[in-house]
Amino acid sequence: MSITHITVRGARQHNLKNISVSIPRNTLTVVTGLSGSGKSSLAFDTIYAEGQRRYVETLSAYARQFLDQMERPDVDAIEGLSPAISIEQKTTSRSPRSTVGTITEIYDYLRLLYASVGQPHCPQCGRPISRQSADQIVERIVALSPGERITVFAPIVRGRKGEFREELEALDQQGFRARIDGEITEITEGMRLEKRKNHTVEAIVDRVILKLGPDGKPDTRRLEASVAKALQMANGLVLIGIAGMDETLYSSSMACPDCGINVPKLEPRSFSFNSTYGACPECHGLGSIYDxxxxxxxxxxxxxxxxxxxxxxxxxxxxxxxx
Incomplete structure (x- = not known):
């Protein structure tokens, strides 16, 4: 039988006068009253203190030595209590990026959880995002660019810090040029990037202009080979640039089969408002827009x-x- 309430019996902590209360679980409960009526004594010094004390007792003796264990509050019994988190009303940080998740330090764990078991959905139609084959990617490219010049990129590095010397050497040995941080660059021997800055490295796989074949349909053989090569080089990602249009990132792992909307592989940074890959493009992760x-x-x-x-x-x- 599931526990539906937190039951407190005989609470005498501080100014509490042997009170007993029953608080429903999994709901928002407000404790209100006059100053000095015992709100904090009940919420913080009794319920939270006992929840935190019980949780710490479940840890090993080695772990407990690094934590401040609270004393048992003056109460007869508390039932239905889970490990507790306490956040005071006064702010601990004036940063707009400070949230309940960052204060309680569960934010990083949530990002790992969502990246591991999350199921992405199409933001347009709401359907689950599914894998997309190379043939499907080529079909969508052809539908967008009849007769236009197509540039096929392989996203080797996307917004990460490092020198990436090995990656650049591998591209040089294979004879590829690269677009580094938005600029097309000839790769030279021993080339390395600034270690402490975020970089984006995209190999230029091919430039293709679709021509009509004998059957009157676009000849996609070269485009198919280039897309397959880019997917192989970039672990299932290919970036397509078409003249006069915004570049489109395609994924062989996750894409909406109906709307054609692609999403990159779920990573912890996908759920970080401190990362350009996870933050809202409008508010940049701040939650508000100045206008x-x-x-x-x-x-x-x-x-x-x-x-x-x-x-x-x-x-x-x-x-x-x-x-």
Missing amino acids: FDPAKTITDWSKPLLDGAMGPGSASQYLLKLI
């Missing part, structure tokens, strides 16, 4: 912007400099 409301700035829409549209002071030199 202005024209309706609150413009007071008279019939006037020029610098001649009274923003009310008194519209023509001030200080405002002109800001604009």
Whole structure:
């Protein structure tokens, strides 16, 4: 039988007067009252203290020596209690990147969990993302680029720190050029990148212009070979650049078969708001966007912007400099 409540009997910690309460589990419960009525004594000094004490007791003697074990609160019994986390209302950090997950240090474990067992879904249709074969990738490329010039890249390194000397040497030996941090670069012997900076290294596998075959359909044999080579070099990833269009990353491991939306392999950084690969592209992981409301700035829409549209002071030199 599952436990549905946390039951406290005979709590006398600090100013508590032998009270007994039953708190439902898996719900949000607010403890409220006048100052000095015993809210903190019940929540922090009784329930949390006992939950933390019981958890620490389950650890080895070696692990316990590094932790501060709380004393048993003055209470007759507490039932249905799980290991507890306590976060005070006062902020411990003013950083916008500080969350409950980072404060309690479970954030990194959650990222590992989601990356290991997560099931990606298409953000457009909501269907689970499935594997995509090389033939399916070629079909989607052909549908997007009839007669256009196609550049096939193999993403060797994507936003990681290091010198990547071995990777560059391997590309040089195979005769590939590379696009390093957005710039096409000739690889030279002994070339290495700056160790402490994030780098993106993409091998230029081929440049293809699809031509019509005898049957009137695009001849995709060269494109198929190039895509297969890129997938082999980049562990199932291929980046396609088409003239006049945004580059598209295709994956042989995860792609929506209906919408054609590709997602990279799930990694812990995919769930990190401190990484460019996991952060929201709009707010950059901060959770808020700085913007202005024209309706609150413009007071008279019939006037020029610098001649009274923003009310008194519209023509001030200080405002002109800001604009």
